[in-house]
Amino acid sequence: MNPTLRAWRPLGAALLLAGASVAGASLAAGSPSTPPRAVPRPAAGVQRATLALVGGTLIDGHGGAPIPNSVVLVDGARIVGVGRVGSLAVPAGTTVVSTEGQYVLPGLWDMHVHVMLVGHGNYAHWDSVSPPEWERAIIPAAAKQSLMSGVTSIRDLGGPLEQIIAVRNRIARGELQGATIYTSGPFLQHAPYPGTEQFRWGIDGVADARAKVKKLADAGVHVIKLIDQDQMTKDEIRAIVDEAHARKLPVVAHAHRPEEVRLGLEVGVDDFEHTGMQASPRYPDDVMRLLHERTAQGARGPLWWTPTIDVLTNYTRRRDDDEYLDDPRWYQYLPDAIVRDIRASLRRLDTLQYYRLVPDRGPTLQSKFRQLRESGARLLIGTDAGVPGNFHGYATAEEMITWVRQYGMDPMETIRAATFWPAMSLGLQDKVGTVSVGKTADLIVVRENPLTTIETFRNVQTVIKHGVRVK
Numbered sequence: 001m002n003p004t005l006r007a008w009r010p011l012g013a014a015l016l017l018a019g020a021s022v023a024g025a026s027l028a029a030g031s032p033s034t035p036p037r038a039v040p041r042p043a044a045g046v047q048r049a050t051l052a053l054v055g056g057t058l059i060d061g062h063g064g065a066p067i068p069n070s071v072v073l074v075d076g077a078r079i080v081g082v083g084r085v086g087s088l089a090v091p092a093g094t095t096v097v098s099t100e101g102q103y104v105l106p107g108l109w110d111m112h113v114h115v116m117l118v119g120h121g122n123y124a125h126w127d128s129v130s131p132p133e134w135e136r137a138i139i140p141a142a143a144k145q146s147l148m149s150g151v152t153s154i155r156d157l158g159g160p161l162e163q164i165i166a167v168r169n170r171i172a173r174g175e176l177q178g179a180t181i182y183t184s185g186p187f188l189q190h191a192p193y194p195g196t197e198q199f200r201w202g203i204d205g206v207a208d209a210r211a212k213v214k215k216l217a218d219a220g221v222h223v224i225k226l227i228d229q230d231q232m233t234k235d236e237i238r239a240i241v242d243e244a245h246a247r248k249l250p251v252v253a254h255a256h257r258p259e260e261v262r263l264g265l266e267v268g269v270d271d272f273e274h275t276g277m278q279a280s281p282r283y284p285d286d287v288m289r290l291l292h293e294r295t296a297q298g299a300r301g302p303l304w305w306t307p308t309i310d311v312l313t314n315y316t317r318r319r320d321d322d323e324y325l326d327d328p329r330w331y332q333y334l335p336d337a338i339v340r341d342i343r344a345s346l347r348r349l350d351t352l353q354y355y356r357l358v359p360d361r362g363p364t365l366q367s368k369f370r371q372l373r374e375s376g377a378r379l380l381i382g383t384d385a386g387v388p389g390n391f392h393g394y395a396t397a398e399e400m401i402t403w404v405r406q407y408g409m410d411p412m413e414t415i416r417a418a419t420f421w422p423a424m425s426l427g428l429q430d431k432v433g434t435v436s437v438g439k440t441a442d443l444i445v446v447r448e449n450p451l452t453t454i455e456t457f458r459n460v461q462t463v464i465k466h467g468v469r470v471k
Contacts, residue, residue, distance in 0.1 A: 046081040049073040049094040051467060055085060056099025056445065061106040061419040061434035063412055066451070070104060074441040077466040082437055097469070099445050102461065105415065106435050107152025107442030109422035110396045112273055112306045112382030115142040115167075115181065116159040116199060118334065121345035121352045121388040127195055133338065135163040141333035142392045143171060143178025146385075148332070148471055149393025150460030152442040153422070153432065154179045155382070157225045157252060157273065160199045161185035165219055177470055180442075182426060184225035184252065185216050188240060190232050203232055209239040217247040222426060224251045226269070230259040238267045250425070255305075258284050265290045271304035271425065273382070275312065275368045279360040283371050295376030304425045305372055306382035310402040311390045313365055315358045318389060319349045330391035346389050354388045369407050380425060381418035397457035404454045411451045441467040 051074040058070035060082070071088040073081030081088055090096060116134055118141060120126040130138060139159075146154050156164055168181040188209075192200035203209045209232075213224055224244040229237050244251045245268065253264040255272035261283075264272060277283060283291075294303050318324065325346050331339040349355055372379060381403075383395035400418060403409040409417075423433025432440045445462035448455075463471040 046073055046088070046091055049075045049080055049091050051441075051464070051469070052090045052094045052096045053099045053104055053443065053445070053464075054090065054096055056102045056104045057449070058082070058104045058435060059412075059415060059450065060436065061416060062436075063416055063420070066103075070099075072104060072435060072443065074443075074464070074467045077441055077468075079435060079437055079439050079441050082435060097462075099462075101447075103446050103449055103456075104435065105444050105446065105450070106419040106433060107444050107463070107465065108150050108396055108418045108457070109153045109155070109381065109433075110146060110151050110179075110383055110385060110392075110399075110418075111155045111380040111422050111425070112157050112308050112384055113142070113146070113154045113392060113395075114159055114384070114386035115139045115154070115156045115164060115183075115392075117386030118142055118145075118338075118342060119330065119346070119386065119389055119391045120342045121349075121354070123354070124195070125345070129341075130338075131160070131198060133335070134160055135166055137333075137335055137338065139163060139167040140170075140176050140178060142386060143167065143176070143181060144333050145330065145392040146179040146396070147177060147393075147463060147465060148329075149396060150444040150446075150457065150463050151179050151393055151396050152444070152463065152465050154181055154385075154392075155223070155422070155426075156181055156183040157223070158184060158187040158199060158227070161216070161219055161221075165221075177465075180465075182222040184223045185219060185221045187225050187227045188212060189226070189228045200227075203236050203240070206235050206239040209236045210243045213240055213243040213247070213249075217244070217249060221249065223271075224249050226251060226253040226264070228260070229253055229263055230257055234263065234267070237263055241267045241269060248427075250304075250427075258287050261287050262290065265294055271306065271380075272377075273306050273308065274384075275307050275309055275361075275365060275372070277364070277368065278357060279364060281364045282367050288371060288375060291375040291377060302378040302421075302425070303376070304380055304421075305375075305377040306380045307369060307372060308382050308384045308399070309365060309369060309407070310395065310399040311384050311387065312358055312361055313402050313406060314398065315349070315355055316362065319355070322346070322349065322389075324394070325389065327394075330394055349389055352388050366407070373409075378421055378425075379417055380422055381414070397455075400457055401454050411454050414454065415450060441465075 053072040058067040069085040071083050164183045170176045171178045186199045186201045191202040241251050250270040252271040253269045255261050256276040383399045385392045385395040403414045420433045423429045443464040444460050446456040
């Protein structure tokens with residue numbers, strides 16, 4: 001028996017101990033410390049399970065009332081039963097883990113990360129020294145940092161194609177531990193910035209636009225990513241979107257400038273990123289009209305928007321109290337030389353080019369976030385993790401906390417923006433995103449009720465990925 005399972009059972013499977021002879025459950029080692037509350041009836045239709053989470057309150061991602069005294073049965077990588085103690089029995093031979101006094105949820109998603117980046121403060125330097133380490137060390141570390149923070153799925157939006165696909169596939173085969181990677185591969189833009197050609201692809205005409213999308217699709221990407229699309233011709237943008245949609249790939253676009261949004265809406269972009277508009281206090285009225293018109297078209301499905309707002313909102317707090325930079329979790333799994341380089345680059349956030357305009361943007365964020373909520377766009381949790389001082393895993397919880405504490409988002413809807421809605425945006429709602437029978441067993445356990453204490457996501461207690469307890 002796994003010794004970590006043995007040690008992790010203070011109140012444990014006492015819930016089912018008295019019923020073990022009836023249900024045939026094999027419990028994690030140790031004697032019960034509390035009397036059983038219910039004897040499970042024989043399993044109704046669940047004949048086999050490899051893992052059972054028993055006793056905690058389940059917040060399943062559908063948005064309904066939490067389920068107390070829950071039972072979640074997993075067989076291999078799939079959820080095979082969801083119910084309550086006393087009504088759903090645990091089949092014989094199942095490893096039982098107590099979640100009593102805790103809260104069970106779907107694994108979290110971060111819908112905007114860059115796995116080629118791990119927080120370094122100087123892009124030019126990083127782009128020059130990091131490529132040899134992308135596949136060997138950096139991308140695997142970013143994926144594992146995310147996973148150990150409860151983020152079981154990540155959407156990478158802009159990075160080197162071959163290296164990300166290679167690491168994604170190794171994770172899928174079980175050769176590496178890490179969050180499931182969904183990726184766009186390289187950014188598509190008018191012309192790559194000097195020195196960035198490995199992860200930014202230029203577009204030169206309609207035929208080239210279609211060819212680049214085809215190359216990405218054939219490589220196995222999950223989305224297509226546009227940036228600086230206001231520098232392309234409209235025909236080029238339309239060709240990218242049309243070719244992507246013909247291949248059943250959604251298109252994600254930056255929303256830094258008004259014309260990027262206008263063009264994107266006109267040609268059918270599915271998802272916009274960031275809050276943008278620099279220091280402008282609001283989105284222009286015509287952009288808001290276009291957004292309202294698009295979100296009113298229910299037959300087209302939701303318009304997705306990933307604000308990535310915490311990295312801007314809390315910049316001054318991190319600038320003035322950078323103790324979080326010393327947390328060793330944000331450097332785990334990276335070679336020592338890379339860690340030293342990253343930490344040295346972050347000594348003064350206020351001196352970094354990346355943050356020079358952020359203080360001017362801070363006062364505008366409340367109104368822009370409110371406008372996005374009122375537009376009818378479906379907001380998703382994403383963080384830009386990997387940009388300077390914004391670490392994988394760390395950033396996801398902070399984004400959720402900021403939504404609730406500073407922007408007034410409902411905690412349940414914030415949780416769904418990090419679970420159900422991301423899966424739906426990628427067309428995966430039948431496979432992941434909720435704790436439901438038949439779906440992949442990506443699960444997390446937290447100690448406090450996230451509907452009242454959203455901060456509990458800072459310290460996820462247990463992570464299960466594809467039915468395997470990895471933390």
